[in-house]
Amino acid sequence: MPNFREGLQDIVAASSSICYIDGDRGVLSYRGIDIHELAEKSNFEEVCYLLWFGRLPLDYELAALAAEMGKNRALPPEIIDILRMFPKDASPMDVLRTAVSALAFYDPDRESTLPEANLRKTYRLTGQVASIVAATDRIRKGLSIIPPDPQLKHAANFIQMLTGTKPDATAERALDVALILHADHEFNASTFAARVTAATLSDVHSAVVSAIGALKGPLHGGANIEVMRMLLAIGELSKVEPFVRETLASKRKISGFGHRVYHTEDPRATHLRQMSEDLCRSTGNSKWFEMSHLIEKIVKQEKKLNANVDFYSATVYYTLGIAVDLFTPIFAVSRISGWTAHIMEQLNNNRLIRPRSDYTGPTYPAPYLPMGKRKVS
Numbered sequence: 001m002p003n004f005r006e007g008l009q010d011i012v013a014a015s016s017s018i019c020y021i022d023g024d025r026g027v028l029s030y031r032g033i034d035i036h037e038l039a040e041k042s043n044f045e046e047v048c049y050l051l052w053f054g055r056l057p058l059d060y061e062l063a064a065l066a067a068e069m070g071k072n073r074a075l076p077p078e079i080i081d082i083l084r085m086f087p088k089d090a091s092p093m094d095v096l097r098t099a100v101s102a103l104a105f106y107d108p109d110r111e112s113t114l115p116e117a118n119l120r121k122t123y124r125l126t127g128q129v130a131s132i133v134a135a136t137d138r139i140r141k142g143l144s145i146i147p148p149d150p151q152l153k154h155a156a157n158f159i160q161m162l163t164g165t166k167p168d169a170t171a172e173r174a175l176d177v178a179l180i181l182h183a184d185h186e187f188n189a190s191t192f193a194a195r196v197t198a199a200t201l202s203d204v205h206s207a208v209v210s211a212i213g214a215l216k217g218p219l220h221g222g223a224n225i226e227v228m229r230m231l232l233a234i235g236e237l238s239k240v241e242p243f244v245r246e247t248l249a250s251k252r253k254i255s256g257f258g259h260r261v262y263h264t265e266d267p268r269a270t271h272l273r274q275m276s277e278d279l280c281r282s283t284g285n286s287k288w289f290e291m292s293h294l295i296e297k298i299v300k301q302e303k304k305l306n307a308n309v310d311f312y313s314a315t316v317y318y319t320l321g322i323a324v325d326l327f328t329p330i331f332a333v334s335r336i337s338g339w340t341a342h343i344m345e346q347l348n349n350n351r352l353i354r355p356r357s358d359y360t361g362p363t364y365p366a367p368y369l370p371m372g373k374r375k376v377s
């Protein structure tokens, strides 16, 4: 097979004008704008505009989009009903996947796959994914569901719907920056899954469900949960070194390290490391940051592997008081912006995505043996 690479490593699958990565130089940009600049100066709403419409908004365009996003967060009552029916110990990622699938039934544009309907679905899904994650956590804790506040920005509204309290400026900005950093990442597994589904001319909800399923895995977005579980299991700074050395010696992976594309520091990790340090220190307990930092030092020394986006996001979310199994759903709260940008781009210039496999089965033509002559070797 020409161009065969296991795991599609370095294979270019389509053109895209959304996200540029240079894995050797540690560069990530959305529509050409460097992620460091966006993390410092932008906000999630502006990044959504950039991803969906291809350029930074003018002030009235940003205000209009923020208002649009603000009024599209409500969940249909039927979705709240089914959220209440799910097992209390269900994984919030499974709940999100199922609820997004069910949302398609109640979407006012469910019969349409026209571009303007897909844009409206994009606004709704961006608000509703956050509302589902917040409602899921409150329902399982036996708490009342907080209605969305259309006046609040995406990050502040999410924290308010999750905790019942309007966040302070530090918490709001921390989440807003985390949302900016997670918004898009070229043809990562979940985005590619979304594009494959969209390319069959299926609908936006189906494409997003495919993406959520892919994001859940611990080699992709699920890694941030694994990182925090690892830190909690290690428990204290003095136990870090033996844990890491033993894990590496037994050839097991340490979640939050390594990357298919970056051969140097993941630029998102640079921000998240600093945020983790600042947030941990602001609580007066920097244990989780210090443990993370020591893990990073040893993994770098021993395996020359860098921390990825999921490593320090874990302690950022934990310090913000977020339940560990919500970490990957929060990744989705942000990445829905990138998924929908890619779905719309795919549909704009669509061609079915249908690769080939490198066949390794029995040589053709293999005999069709009658029942009495078959043996299991």
Ligand code: COA
Pocket (backbone or CB within 6 Å): 007, 218, 219, 220, 221, 223, 252, 253, 254, 255, 256, 257, 258, 259, 260, 303, 305, 308, 309, 310
């Ligand atoms: N811990 C220890 N070793 C690791 C590692 C990790 N987190 N990530 C990669 N490696 C090692 C592999 O064991 C392998 O070593 P080998 O060549 O001696 O067998 C080598 O590095 C290449 O790893 P591989 O899994 O083949 O790379 P990949 O490009 O297919 O996978 C990831 C990339 C991200 C899936 C992989 O680095 C990983 O599993 N990381 C942990 C999960 C994670 O953090 N995922 C989130 C990604 S943003």
